Amino acid sequence: EVLLSQAEQDFLAEKQFIKLCTDPDWLPYEGIDENHEFTGIMSDFYALWSDKITTPIELVHSNSWQQSLQLIRNGECDILSSAMDVPSRRDWLNVTTPYIFYPLAIATQPDHEFVVKFEQVLDRDFVMVEGYAGIEMLRDRYPDIKIEAVTSSREGLKLVETGQVYGFIDTVPTINFQMLRWGISHLKISGVLDIQYAMSVGVSVREPQLLEIFNKVIADTTDLERQRVLKNWLSLDYKQPDDKALFWLLFSAVVLIMMVLIYRYTKIHHHNRKLRQLNTRLEHISQYDHLTGLANRYALHQRFNVEMDLASQTLQTFSLILLDLDFFKDINDTYGHDVGDNVIKEFAVLLQSMVRENDLVGRWGGEEFLILCSQTSKNGAFQLAEHLRLQVQTMGFSVDRQITASFGLSEYRQGETIGDTIKRADDALYLAKNNGRNQIVMADSDLDESTTKH
Numbered sequence: 001e002v003l004l005s006q007a008e009q010d011f012l013a014e015k016q017f018i019k020l021c022t023d024p025d026w027l028p029y030e031g032i033d034e035n036h037e038f039t040g041i042m043s044d045f046y047a048l049w050s051d052k053i054t055t056p057i058e059l060v061h062s063n064s065w066q067q068s069l070q071l072i073r074n075g076e077c078d079i080l081s082s083a084m085d086v087p088s089r090r091d092w093l094n095v096t097t098p099y100i101f102y103p104l105a106i107a108t109q110p111d112h113e114f115v116v117k118f119e120q121v122l123d124r125d126f127v128m129v130e131g132y133a134g135i136e137m138l139r140d141r142y143p144d145i146k147i148e149a150v151t152s153s154r155e156g157l158k159l160v161e162t163g164q165v166y167g168f169i170d171t172v173p174t175i176n177f178q179m180l181r182w183g184i185s186h187l188k189i190s191g192v193l194d195i196q197y198a199m200s201v202g203v204s205v206r207e208p209q210l211l212e213i214f215n216k217v218i219a220d221t222t223d224l225e226r227q228r229v230l231k232n233w234l235s236l237d238y239k240q241p242d243d244k245a246l247f248w249l250l251f252s253a254v255v256l257i258m259m260v261l262i263y264r265y266t267k268i269h270h271h272n273r274k275l276r277q278l279n280t281r282l283e284h285i286s287q288y289d290h291l292t293g294l295a296n297r298y299a300l301h302q303r304f305n306v307e308m309d310l311a312s313q314t315l316q317t318f319s320l321i322l323l324d325l326d327f328f329k330d331i332n333d334t335y336g337h338d339v340g341d342n343v344i345k346e347f348a349v350l351l352q353s354m355v356r357e358n359d360l361v362g363r364w365g366g367e368e369f370l371i372l373c374s375q376t377s378k379n380g381a382f383q384l385a386e387h388l389r390l391q392v393q394t395m396g397f398s399v400d401r402q403i404t405a406s407f408g409l410s411e412y413r414q415g416e417t418i419g420d421t422i423k424r425a426d427d428a429l430y431l432a433k434n435n436g437r438n439q440i441v442m443a444d445s446d447l448d449e450s451t452t453k454h
């Protein structure tokens with residue numbers, strides 16, 4: 001797409017180059033560097049534009065903004081790098097459509113209040129750089145304003161720093177830049193005015209074609225190009241992502257967050273499952289005997305508590321049968337420990353198969369077992385024990401000899417500890433062993449008739 005018409009291109013070709021005047025001291029917008037080259041935000045714009053119109057833009061040197069204004073008036077420059085449209089310039093200067101906007105701000109000493117409305121400080125005295133359009137704009141808006149011109153921003157800032165005037169007015173980037181440049185650190189931006197610089201290319205009234213050309217060039221300058229230039233100098237990212245980019249950015253962020261959450265959830269879920277399995281295993285280990293799979297002492301004790309509670313509420317008692325394989329040491333010695341283990345396991349299976357569902361069989365020690373007969377009196381327990389005794393002595397175990405067991409039996413009495421009940425069963429078992437084994441002895445104090453059986 002050709003930016004310029006044929007007539008405009010011919011015009012530029014004949015002109016060969018465009019003469020530009022600038023403000024030598026208005027960084028970061030524009031200035032002249034130590035090599036006497038044009039520098040600043042505007043210089044980047046002009047480099048860009050010079051490419052667009054394939055015509056060199058050459059700097060005409062001046063020592064001040066005032067002098068630059070004079071040069072263009074006299075026809076020694078074609079354009080002013082940046083200029084505001086103010087009435088006093090209209091006889092000799094045209095302006096393009098603006099290409100950057102910046103509000104004016106006030107720099108004061110740090111102890112002054114923040115200026116919310118400019119009217120609040122209208123009685124104060126201000127300074128601004130000579131020839132700047134802002135002076136005219138402010139005087140136009142506030143006819144009584146006390147504003148003086150200074151030759152440079154440095155001079156203006158110094159006057160504020162030394163307390164000779166209240167405020168220096170310029171744009172925020174200029175104030176910041178100049179303060180840094182001149183090592184003036186004790187000032188602050190106290191307020192931003194609702195008056196802004198709308199900066200255009202100033203074109204000499206002698207060059208009407210150039211006005212059209214620069215209007216086209218400005219219209220052709222994309223937001224991205226504009227932002228790139230500003231970003232270079234102001235270190236600010238003006239980039240507004242377009243809707244699509246913003247959508248994908250947000251979408252990616254949401255997807256990423258969801259992936260992280262899902263990953264964490266899966267990990268936690270996996271850990272929890274492992275923990276649950278471990279807990280179940282631990283619970284099992286803590287309650288069951290590893291050889292026989294019967295309840296261990298801990299599980300038996302838990303059940304004792306339940307039964308004791310039940311007994312106190314229902315006045316129904318429960319009984320314990322403590323039983324021990326006879327001459328088991330001899331089995332181990334004769335057949336070996338593994339065979340002994342098998343006998344213990346077979347014995348456990350037998351016991352488990354013969355008790356009621358409510359009863360609990362547990363391994364009390366090596367070859368010693370305990371049966372908790374829930375809601376059962378000593379007589380009921382005695383019947384079970386007798387039944388078991390007969391089964392054991394007739395059952396064929398994995399050893400070719402008769403196996404027998406001895407039984408001690410006790411009934412829980414309200415008020416006693418479970419230790420007492422166990423002790424009485426243990427004493428009874430001792431008696432059963434001493435009396436010749438393969439028999440049941442009911443704890444002494446539980447006897448209401450001779451219940452020793454052979």
Ligand SMILES: Nc1nc2c(ncn2[C@@H]2O[C@H](COP(=O)(O)OP(=O)(O)OP(=O)(O)O)[C@@H](O)[C@H]2O)c(=O)[nH]1
Pocket residue numbers: 291324325326327328329330332336337338339340341344365366367433437
């Ligand atoms: N194989 C095997 N033997 C065990 C286990 N626990 C205990 N024993 C053995 O069982 C035997 C018990 O011996 P004792 O306490 O002398 O009793 P006993 O030989 O059964 O004689 P009485 O009980 O007086 O009839 C010991 O030799 C223990 O080593 C076990 O888990 N497996």
